[in-house]
Amino acid sequence: MAIAQAIGDTIEDQRTPPPDPKKRGRFTPYLLLLPGMLWLAIFFAVPLIFLFSTSLQTPVAGGEVGEFEQTFNFGNYVETLTDEYYYVPLFRSFIYSGIATVLALLIGYPLAYMIAFKSGRWRNLLLVMVIAPFFVSFLLRTIAWRQILADEGVVVGALRVIGLVGDTGGIYPSALAVITGLTYNFLPFMTLPIYASLERVDPRLIEAGRDLYAKPFTGFRKITWPLSMPGVVAGTLLTFIPAAGDYVNAELLGTGKNSMIGNRIQYEFFNVRDYPTMAVLSFVLMACILTIVLVYVRRVGSDDLV
Amino acid sequence: MATNQDPRSEFLKQAMSRRGFLGAVGATGAAAALAACGTSSEDSTSEATTGPTDQTSGENVVWANWTAYLDRKKGSYPTLERFQKESGYTVEYKEDIDDNASFNGKVEPQVQNGQDIGYDIVTLTDWLAAEWIRKGYSAQIDDSLVPNKKNIEPALLDVAFDPGRNQSLTWQSGFAGLVWNKKRVPEGLKTVQDLWKPELKGKVVVLSEMRDTMGLIMLSQGTDISQPFTEDQFNNGLDELQKQIDDGQIKQVKGNSYLNDLKNEQAWAAIAWSGDIFQINAEEGDQWEFVLPESGGTLWSDNMLMPTTATNMVGAQAVMDYYYDPKVAAEVAAWVNFVCPVQGAQAEMEKIDKSLADSPWIFPDDEILNNSYVFATLTPEEDVQYSDAFGRVIQG
The missing domain is CATH 3.40.190.10 (Periplasmic binding protein-like II)
Incomplete structure (x- = not known):
């Protein structure tokens, strides 16, 4: 008691008086922001300006491969976006990443739920297992899927036995393989935020729901799901955004017919060296993702994120 | 689309001289091919080349090459080890090139701006080597530092993109x-x-x-x-x-x-x-x-070039010279199994492995030569x- 008193006193004594808002702190927030803002300006805003100016360039007549001059050719945008070769993979990116996000949610939510509410003393072990794949390189994990889905592999063999895949058919390379890869690779990004918000749900709320004769499903729908919403929003964004721009999965698990926008940009950038068109695509990709995310967040209505 | 005819006729020369090379390697049918291309020897050094550039030097040579392109034994490269012992240079051999386009995409912006790309030797396929030389990214080879250059298969000497091989040397074909x-x-x-x-x-x-x-x-x-x-x-x-x-x-x-x-x-x-x-x-x-x-x-070739930004050109040329020694070239060819560009390597190969010396894929015979084409x-x-x-x- 005396000790507590003593500590309390000391804390009381050491507490500094509240700062005078007039004297200090007017510039402190800006100073604290400065490193981050500088970082953003130098490594994001400036490159973005370069990217935009590149997107308006035109090839030098009779010039070298990859030689362009600065113009203000907004026609680059029209030309690129009306070309099937470019807009098809753009749509494909959003379709693949959309499906992968839904699948990751369907797999990740129950997983997170289980870990948060039902795992007991296994909780930490299960969490480590969710994160463990990160200890292996992203590329290696994706390449491993080639072996898993190979024509002579176990999965295809089993599917052949039950007749889901024809004798000469296969899974790799295909759209299915790409979506599988995307879902797998981004699953932890879905699971962890959902887990984090489920873990904070007060079990007494659910108990109270039961006491008021809510069926388990009603309880979930009215209490758990709404409370886990920030995690769901964060998880879907963390999955969808990188998945839409990903090119590794389509490169390693698909063919040209499964090219996503990242693959198109990568291939054309290095092989054709048509930098303006690639800059247009990068810009359009950014704009599309931004729009989709804004609409989504508005709809779902998570105030934390906008 | 082709507005400029020059590269076309240039190419023709190249194709002919490359075909000539093949004929020469094949020992027969060479006369016809060489007559057709009309390139004979060193006197055709290009006028377009500028004088020798400043030769940088140092102790460390960094070499970018493709995977599985140098003799290898239990994690080390025997011929390269020997070079390091004999010459005192340290060679960092990097298998950094997986494909021409992406390698070029990575390093071109720096070379263009005159910044060091960290390599003293790069190994590029014909079309990209041609582009680098055209764009002025590659440094001059000083023949006095690469005396073994004389061992290059004759018709490889006067390729259209680098007549006389002033800026490039064939690594393998x-x-x-x-x-x-x-x-x-x-x-x-x-x-x-x-x-x-x-x-x-x-x-x-x-x-x-x-x-x-x-x-x-x-x-x-x-x-x-x-x-x-x-x-x-x-x-x-x-x-x-x-x-x-x-x-x-x-x-x-x-x-x-x-x-x-x-x-x-x-x-x-x-x-x-x-x-x-x-x-x-x-x-x-x-x-x-x-x-x-x-x-x-x-038929294609990969060529060793020194970027103009190389920090150890003298060392890089010592490496080139070493690998144009027929004995060393034969050792490399015995492992990589690509076509060897060095004269006299076949005789050296006899001592290493008789069957390889007879391999038409390393020392091509007429039948193969007549059936292979260099892309325009x-x-x-x-x-x-x-x-x-x-x-x-x-x-x-």
Whole structure:
């Protein structure tokens, strides 16, 4: 008691008086922001300006491969976006990443739920297992899927036995393989935020729901799901955004017919060296993702994120 | 599309001299080829080359090369170890080049701005070597520092992109042809059309290197790719490729990684590079066979160049000189199994392995030489146009 008193006193004594808002702190927030803002300006805003100016360039007549001059050719945008070769993979990116996000949610939510509410003393072990794949390189994990889905592999063999895949058919390379890869690779990004918000749900709320004769499903729908919403929003964004721009999965698990926008940009950038068109695509990709995310967040209505 | 005719005629010279080289290696039929190209010896050094650049020097040489392109034994490179002991230089040998385009994409902006890219030697395929020399990215070779340069196969000396080899030296040459899994395709392949047989549907992989895949297909349609060809001829080849991809006959179009597909039997047949197949046969047991299609295969070379930004040009040239010693060249060839560009290496090879000295894929014979073609040099406009069209087919 005396000790507590003593500590309390000391804390009381050491507490500094509240700062005078007039004297200090007017510039402190800006100073604290400065490193981050500088970082953003130098490594994001400036490159973005370069990217935009590149997107308006035109090839030098009779010039070298990859030689362009600065113009203000907004026609680059029209030309690129009306070309099937470019807009098809753009749509494909959003379709693949959309499906992968839904699948990751369907797999990740129950997983997170289980870990948060039902795992007991296994909780930490299960969490480590969710994160463990990160200890292996992203590329290696994706390449491993080639072996898993190979024509002579176990999965295809089993599917052949039950007749889901024809004798000469296969899974790799295909759209299915790409979506599988995307879902797998981004699953932890879905699971962890959902887990984090489920873990904070007060079990007494659910108990109270039961006491008021809510069926388990009603309880979930009215209490758990709404409370886990920030995690769901964060998880879907963390999955969808990188998945839409990903090119590794389509490169390693698909063919040209499964090219996503990242693959198109990568291939054309290095092989054709048509930098303006690639800059247009990068810009359009950014704009599309931004729009989709804004609409989504508005709809779902998570105030934390906008 | 081709507004500038110069590169075309230049190319012609190149093609002829390259064919001449092959003839010379083959020992017979050389006279005709050499007469046709009319290049004889060193006196044809190019006027266009500028004087010797400042020679940088140091102790460390950094060399960018392709994978599996230097003799290797238990994690070290015997010939390179010996060079380091003898010369006192430290060589950082990096297998950093997986494909020309992406390597170039990584380093070009720096070279263009005169910044060091960290390499003293880069190993580039003909078309990219030509582009680097054209764009002024490569430094002059000082012949007094590379006395063994005289050992280069005569007709390789006067390639169109670098007559007299003032800025480049051939590292290895090789062929693109057909490969098949002997167990899966017991009857073998003879022509490009054999790849389109129904039983190989979905089991064919072709190379993403345009000049090799398009080269083989166009040759099979009777187009001589070593001569200037028309856009229609290119498009005919492209249509064939498109059809086979659309029909699902060709499952994938790949770079170096096609070897994995062969190994795990994802692919049973492919358009492939000669030396690769001998290497995987050595690794995995003799499972594959390589031929040039009856209508012809392509021949290409990779060349050592010093970027103008190299920080140790003297050392880089010491490396080049060392590898142009026939004895060393033979040791490398015995391991990599590509075509050796050094005169006298065949005699040295006799001492290492008699069977390799007789290998037509390292020291090509007439039959192979007459059946292989160097892809025409494209103008910048054609390069952009064709790569884009090819990309649309393999990526689309």
